[in-house]
Amino acid sequence: MGQHRAEHRGSRRDRADRRSPSSVATPRAAGRRRATAAPRTTSLLPRLSTLATGRRPGGAAARWRHRLSVVPGALGVVALVAAGTGAVTVGEQAPGDAITASAAARAISAGTSAQGRVGQSTAGGSDREAALSRDSERQALQDAAQARLERAAEEQAAERNAELKSLGRAAEARAGEIAKNQWVLPTTGYHLTARFGMAGGLWSSDHTGLDFAAPSGTPIVAIANGTITETGYAGAYGNQTIMTLDDGTEVWFCHQTTIGVEPGDKVAAGQQIGTVGTTGNSTGPHLHLEIRPGGGDPVDPEQALAFHGLTP
Ligand SMILES: [Zn+2]
CATH class of the missing domain: 2.70.70.10 (Glucose Permease (Domain IIA))
Structure with a gap:
């Protein structure tokens, strides 16, 4: 297994080596498998590798800055990875080599997390919608509970009213008896x-x-x-x-x-x-x-x- 994985990594690095910086189709596809939904950041990786090794500093760097200004959230993370990768690359790889596959993976991963943060901020609307949905569900539950309480209170009030009416009728009857001076028997059990x-x-x-x-x-x-x-x-x-x-x-x-x-x-x-x-x-x-x-x-x-x- 380990051997197979190493071979796979190697072949992918070979493809990256053959690739021209402007050709981004293959690594973009690879990036999607590793980290979903990060096309904007992965599209920068070839240029990143170019920057890290000092090749094509002019136009690519300008595009970099332009891209990164568009995606400020990704700038810090990717630039950080680029700095770290540069050190590793210089130490372990030939000067002409591009960024290593593992560094690329790290960059992709970092970019993905950066993209994730950007996505979170730009997807704030749906988050708010979800929050609003939860709020309305909570509100519905509270409304239902309130309605139950109100029904119970109404029932209790109705019962109390019925009792009071009964007491009132009894008092009226008693008052009527007193008014009529109703007699009663003088003792019981006789x-x-x-x-x-x-x-x-x-x-x-x-x-x-x-x-x-x-x-x-x-x-x-x-x-x-x-x-x-x-x-x-x-x-x-x-x-x-x-x-x-x-x-x-x-x-x-x-x-x-x-x-x-x-x-x-x-x-x-x-x-x-x-x-x-x-x-x-x-x-x-x-x-x-x-x-x-x-x-x-x-x-x-x-x-x-x-x-x-x-x-x-
Ligand atoms: Zn007697």
């Missing part, structure tokens, strides 16, 4: 054990209220909006809370374990006022509820509740 008007040994007369049996401590809530007017122990009624509605109706809550409000407190329907108990004349924990319109005689709580849409 079962009725005695109705209004029932006769029995526990009462001195017929039963004056409605009994909600529930575990001791079960919350008791106001059945409507109103004001607490009496609280405390009341004999057979045990711990008692009386609230008065806006129309003057009194609501009595009896046998409580605890009382959670004081006279004068404004309470709303559903607000806790105490807990279920078995204080007073009672055989087990339950809420005794009485309804007394205008503070007078008791009426049937079931009917009063039914009048307000409730079925205990």
Whole structure:
């Protein structure tokens, strides 16, 4: 292999020796194989070799300068190679010999790199186009990401709006109930054990209220909006809370374990006022509820509740 390469180099040098300086066809082709797309610089090589060996200094040198002024980027590199090559040539070759093949290769290579730099500067337009293309791709990606973010934000805003509308509707409904003074049942988890008007040994007369049996401590809530007017122990009624509605109706809550409000407190329907108990004349924990319109005689709580849409 090595031998074959040496023979090849030799033959090429022979051709270069036979060649006249103006004939540049063969080395230009050889240069293209070694380094692509450097025709302008390789075309100078024969003249370079002429310069290096001192042959034809006049017209060739003028063309040199002219060419190099056209290609300033190549000047420094090729001139540098020419200087180096001159030293090598003088030391190793006969004075009449032209530039060596390896020096030519170096010159071509150097010229190519010079041409490459020139090409880079003159090809700046396409570089800019590529950069612009990359920029527009980046911009497109950023736009797409931005669009996704905006869509997500819009969806979140829509969800929030829907939630707010739902809350608003609930508040309106609640406000409507308050405005209508909607009643609510006084406790939960109960079962009725005695109705209004029932006769029995526990009462001195017929039963004056409605009994909600529930575990001791079960919350008791106001059945409507109103004001607490009496609280405390009341004999057979045990711990008692009386609230008065806006129309003057009194609501009595009896046998409580605890009382959670004081006279004068404004309470709303559903607000806790105490807990279920078995204080007073009672055989087990339950809420005794009485309804007394205008503070007078008791009426049937079931009917009063039914009048307000409730079925205990
Ligand atoms: Zn009762």
